[in-house]
Amino acid sequence: MITRMSSLFLRTLREDPADAEVPSHKLLVRAGYVRRVAPGGYSWLPLGLRVLRNIERVVREEMDAIGAQEIQFPALLPKEPYEATNRWTEYGPNIFRLKDRKGADYLLGPTHEELFALTVKGEYSSYKDYPVALYQIQTKYRDEARPRAGILRGREFVMKDSYSFDLTDEGLAEAYQRHRAAYIKIFDRLGMDYVIVSATSGAMGGSASEEFLAVAPNGEDTFVRSTESDYAANVEAVTTPAPPAQPVEGRPEAQVHSTPATPTIDTLVEFFNNAGLGREFTAADTLKNVLVKTRVPGSDWELLAIGLPGDREVDLKRLEAAVEPAEVAMLDEADFKAHPFLVKGYIGPGALLANEVRYLVDPRVVEGTAWVTGADQHEHHVVDLLCGRDFTPDGTIDVAEVREGDPSPDGKGVLVAARGIEIGHIFQLGRKYADAFSLDALGPDGKPVRITMGSYGIGVSRLVAAIAEQSHDDRGLIWPRNVAPADVHVVVAGKDATLLEGGEKLAGELSSAGLSVLLDDRKASPGVKFADAELVGVPTILVVGRGLASGLVEVKDRRSGERVEVPVDEAVQHVLAVARG
Amino acid sequence: MITRMSSLFLRTLREDPADAEVPSHKLLVRAGYVRRVAPGGYSWLPLGLRVLRNIERVVREEMDAIGAQEIQFPALLPKEPYEATNRWTEYGPNIFRLKDRKGADYLLGPTHEELFALTVKGEYSSYKDYPVALYQIQTKYRDEARPRAGILRGREFVMKDSYSFDLTDEGLAEAYQRHRAAYIKIFDRLGMDYVIVSATSGAMGGSASEEFLAVAPNGEDTFVRSTESDYAANVEAVTTPAPPAQPVEGRPEAQVHSTPATPTIDTLVEFFNNAGLGREFTAADTLKNVLVKTRVPGSDWELLAIGLPGDREVDLKRLEAAVEPAEVAMLDEADFKAHPFLVKGYIGPGALLANEVRYLVDPRVVEGTAWVTGADQHEHHVVDLLCGRDFTPDGTIDVAEVREGDPSPDGKGVLVAARGIEIGHIFQLGRKYADAFSLDALGPDGKPVRITMGSYGIGVSRLVAAIAEQSHDDRGLIWPRNVAPADVHVVVAGKDATLLEGGEKLAGELSSAGLSVLLDDRKASPGVKFADAELVGVPTILVVGRGLASGLVEVKDRRSGERVEVPVDEAVQHVLAVARG
Structure with a gap:
């Protein structure tokens, strides 16, 4: 596929948007990936939508790989299920509520535990039906008090939420581990620097819970990590090692x-x-x-x-x-x-x-x-x-403040504080929602077995921003290969007709070889085009410029800045080798 | 890909749902494609979501093919743009409105003309930028007074809406024709029986307008068509042929x-x-x-x-x-x-x-x-x-009732009445929205040129129901190949271990050959499995039954009911030939 910048719906901006404070917000707006429509509400322009879809694809593939089945709920939901779990009240002002023309109460779904539980109850009745895991990739809504940082904390956003349904605690633990492994694969494929921290459950009620945090100085979440090991945790979850007990005999009197x-x-x-x-x-x-x-x-x-x-x-x-x-x-x-x-x-x-x-x-x-x-x-x-x-x-009770320099609970190194962006959350919900809706399976002995649930979320649209936070420099975005809006950015650097011809030919060959190509065929100056290529952040940039006359083009790695000149008839093979890693 | 019915999140129903009146509603619920969550709000279960995605894919491919660029807007939209065009008022009770925690007014977008116009205005300024066509495939909302017929008329639904932006009326006419041609390709690929009727524009204001109606006795739209030609039109748009004038001389006095x-x-x-x-x-x-x-x-x-x-x-x-x-x-x-x-x-x-x-x-x-x-x-x-x-x-003034038997305006045959489901609408909007937002391009002479818009919609989720209305029989759904949730449904008809083995082997081979396979590996009786296969409606059914002992399996065409016995080692080739038409 070739996307021509001469007709692409894209205008890059030289100036940071006035309301942007963090790099991802500035760069995603400047590079024409997103546009603000309302507080916490953004449009996805063509390049942004591609990145979002690429992330969705990776998430979907890994969810399918663990046997989770995709379904989709409405976003506009009736009040009743949320009243049954008291969340209609608990959410307070944090959800959007509305009435239909008949005065019936609705909300815009912030998460869908109730609907998943009710749906499984509607379809399944026997212990033979279980276990099952379901997921959706869906637009969700929260009326955030302070939407911030562009798509990092929006009021309308895309989430993957999945739920596991098991007959036993052991089953839940296994489903939890399967999701945990899938999340590791997803975030690895997305090229992220992340930590898995033990978390407390917040308002959702339940027990075992871990968060996946993208390490980023602008993250809203603080956590601690060891200087010497992989240990990382939310401060809420840090366990303080107890020193050895000491003898009491022979000690001074109080x-x-x-x-x-x-x-x-x-x-x-x-x-x-x-x-x-x-x-x-x-x-x-x-x-x-x-x-x-x-x-x-x-x-x-x-x-x-x-x-x-x-x-x-x-x-x-x-x-x-x-x-x-x-x-x-x-x-x-x-x-x-x-x-x-x-x-x-x-x-x-x-x-x-x-x-x-x-x-x-x-x-x-x-x-x-x-x-x-x-x-x-x-x-x-x-x-x-x-x-x-x-x-x-x-x-x-382990509630003293955790300080940098405290020993790591795993005995290796000391703790340092860091900040992160919550990109995933896995959580053994237990029976809270099953209890609310009497979600039972008929057991082999004819007696009902209360189902136990796990809840697993990934902030899909937030990931676009989280990746951008981790992967940029002063000049623009630097997309990991699996999420980039194109595999290669062909820059025609000059107005000479032979250059455009050469660029078109290479773009065609690269596209035929299965790569997606962004072709800068605009009439702009080479300087403008180079600046836009750096800003847009496609990982490989192929420059068709003056060297073409002597049979050479330049291949630049956006991340390292490394440039090599390659003969034009080897360029496609070279780019293919780079792009397929 | 193999989907095993033993673990698929699917329970078929023997009884029609009490609230269903039309075949598509009954069958989509009975076959486990959708479930009702609220009035006009439905969940997509795994098979339903696949059909929906297949339709989306066809629509996306044809929109991309005419150079339309995909973007995505929020569904939760601020009031202001809709006030500028007066639609905030005009929509009356037909849209969902809500306030955020600060009391600001929002709506759930029913269509996005305003946002598209504002977005193009935000990015483009010169006549050199035009023309451009943009689209989105998005969840939309209307507070229908009487949501009906399942997903045929819902309150939350998926639409493809696109908009063209041109400098001239001729440009708009061309963009309109490109969309018209794309729509024809889309509905042809989806295997639909449809007519294109001249339409009046309704509340959207503007001139040339055509509707694509899926011919269906349960459709909400009436139209007339010729008995002898392709002529079809909404009754509003039928033109009555004038008889020849007659001489006035020598006629009797009044x-x-x-x-x-x-x-x-x-x-x-x-x-x-x-x-x-x-x-x-x-x-x-x-x-x-x-x-x-x-x-x-x-x-x-x-x-x-x-x-x-x-x-x-x-x-x-x-x-x-x-x-x-x-x-x-x-x-x-x-x-x-x-x-x-x-x-x-x-x-x-x-x-x-x-x-x-x-x-x-x-x-x-x-x-x-x-x-x-x-x-x-x-x-x-x-x-x-x-x-x-x-x-x-x-x-x-051409406002007399149109009757069956009236001559067709094209001179061929007479008109008969028919009913249809609106699945697409193309419409030369003109400058209404450009006027509302002063959407101008700077012309080559330095003077502003007011942009003219076209608006083009396809009811993506409604298409699932429209196809089901057109393509079913007493026993269940019959999906056209391009939208079916699987290419082939392998039914293991019997509990013998060798049958299951044979079915698994064939499913594996079919999957390796690139087909998506629904494998009925459940412990249910052959009768239950056959009934479910007819209900679910995958176009080709491969029965692995008693004949396997003598090296034969049966291939059944869901639509024609035709069955052929084929040697098991030719089955994959046979099914491939059928599935690839």
Whole structure:
């Protein structure tokens, strides 16, 4: 196939669009791939649509390869199924809602768990029907509060969502692994730099969950990765390695000290370092007790105390993830008044445990560790309070902030922070939706078996932007081969008729050999054409210029910038070899 | 590719769905192609999605072949462009409207004229950029008052819409012809029985317009066609041939008669047949004058008198089409009071012309034709009122009802009525949208040239139903080859392991030869499998049954029902020959 730029519906722009902040947004607009129609709503122009379709094709092939079957739901969905799962309410302002002419409520589907579950229920009844995995590649809608970064976070976007339906937890685990493997193949074929991070499930309810993040400095998601291994995780999912327990025998007794004027950890540490105890303390030797309250919907608030080293803060996202599905809130003055044993600023394990407050500690607080902590009296602290001797917490909770330099949970290297773009999410949903719709199979014994579901998403249109974020330079886009809008960009560099003829001939031969060719046959100057070729980002550029007179053309690799001159009658073979890698 | 029915997400139904009235709806549901999700909203199950994609592919190939370029707009569109063309208001309750979280108005796009015009305006500026044609294959929305017949008239559906942009009327005419030719190729490749009818433009404004109608008794559109030629047209667009003019010299004088008790045409005809005039009259010899009023928006109502043979009624749809963009209404009592020269029941050309009422006549009322008509006095009529001698109308208007048996306008045969499903519409829009958005190109002389547009639509998802309407029998669907969900349906007819083995082997060979194979490897009985094969409608059915023991399999043509036994080692070649036609 030959696409002639003289007639291609494409106008490249020299200037960045005013509303664009990230490279993918700037370049996809400048290179004529997308155009903004509304906040978070974009048109796909010819080159952009090709890239989108190329990505769809890779996704479809790998989904088909694991036996998932493609179907397609409407985007305009009735309210009722979403009421049955309470998501009509839970989504709040994040979905688009509308009424039809008869006043019936509809939404524009953000995800389709309900419809998939209902559809399987409608077709399948026997255990013999299972397992099954279904998917769709479909336009989805979310009324984002802040659509941003072009197609990176839009309000109308293309997603591949698939769902697995199994009779058993083991079946679900296998379906999950099949999807995981397929996702790895997809993102590898798309040439992406990505990490798989353990994730918490967010609002979808369920258990095992991993996210695929495209590594990108402009990503919205933060994660940590090891300096020495493949380990990567959302901060919510990082597990803090527990140090070995220490013996408690023969350790110094706990001692309460009057500690006036120590309102902060720093002043407290300084106080004890000047207290003549013959030891050097750091903030990490103090035990800070943070009080919060939690409740599962429908029940009362309960106090929760979190003990963690004084050099760390509680990470709220980690805390929310740890207590989910319960909600969590800070204590207010009324709470402190209601619990007078809580001496603000001096709370220690003693009062907490004596008053049966649930007390969970950081994994670093193991048996035999000694702490400087509150003594439950105003301006008093205790030193050498020994875990496992002087107090025994109710358990551990891993919600301290994760810091760069922390040891990697896999024991290899230390953690560094990075940012990424969520491009995939795989998730063992479990029985939440099956419960909502009584999705059962009739078992071999005639008894119903509740189905368990997995949910697997890929942000197909977002991938266009994510790839662009990872693959560009100052001059423009650099598409990986599998997604590029053409295999080769033939630039006719000059107005001489023989050059155009030579370009047309080469384009024809390349096309006959099965490559898709973008042919710059415009009357523009070579400079304009070279700049556009760099901007558009086809991986191989074939320049038909002055050298043609002496039988030479130039082949340039867009990514490396490497150029080679090749004889014109070897050019097609050369490009074919390059393009087919 | 082999699709195994043992794992295919498909459950066929023995019973018609309760809400289905037309064969396509019944069969597409029973055969597991689509499922209803909401009024006018359907899910595509695996086989249905394949048929839909096959149709999309044919449409895409032919659009690409005429140089149209594919792009894609959002479905969720801001109000503003549709306000600029007044369609936000004109669509009334027929579109879905919604507000985003900030209260901004949006609609779900029913067609995208505005967006295409704005997009071309955004990219192109010089006359050198033109012509261009763009298209999309996209999900569209209409809030139909009565969604019906499954996917035949849905509220969410897939359309191909394309638009041409030209500098001149001649350019538009050429673009129109290119699309017309492409549509013919598309519908031919899809194996459809269709007619191309002249159409009026409806609410879209503009001039030349044709509809492609799939001939189907359950179609919503009526049209007429010739018994002897290819002529077909919407009744609005039928032109009535004028008879030859007759000489006026030597014809009898007009005579006014007192005609008591002749309230109807029939009684009037009877009166004159008994009046001793020595001639036999029929209703076709009377001239009925129908009064209406018309106005173009913003101006006053004006009277319009329509003279037509008394055996015909005015067809309101034809009248509306004829006076468009003016609107039309019947006269009320106040109108008659305001114009006392209108003697109800006895209106004749005399009073109309004397009082300067615009008077248009049916094309059959030519010079020299003699009429029995009203004499503008109570209970009086005139005989032998001669057109061109006794009255001269202001012109003709072709709005009489069209009847079966009327001569075909092309002079070949007579007209018969038929019904069809609108599957395509091509339309010379003209400058309506270019005017709304000042879509100009800078001409070679530096002056702006207003662009003229064509609009071309194909109902892609509706085609699935239209094909099913045309191509089925009592036992199920019968897909044309180019759209069938598989090339061949291999039925393993029996539980013997060697049969399954034989079926698998043949399926493998057929797949290797490039065919897509639906393999019925289920444990069901041969009867169930045969019934499902007929229902599902793959054009070629290969039965691997008892004959296999003696080296024979059966190849059945789904459409003709013809069966042939072929040696198993020739089966693949045989099926290939059949499938590749």
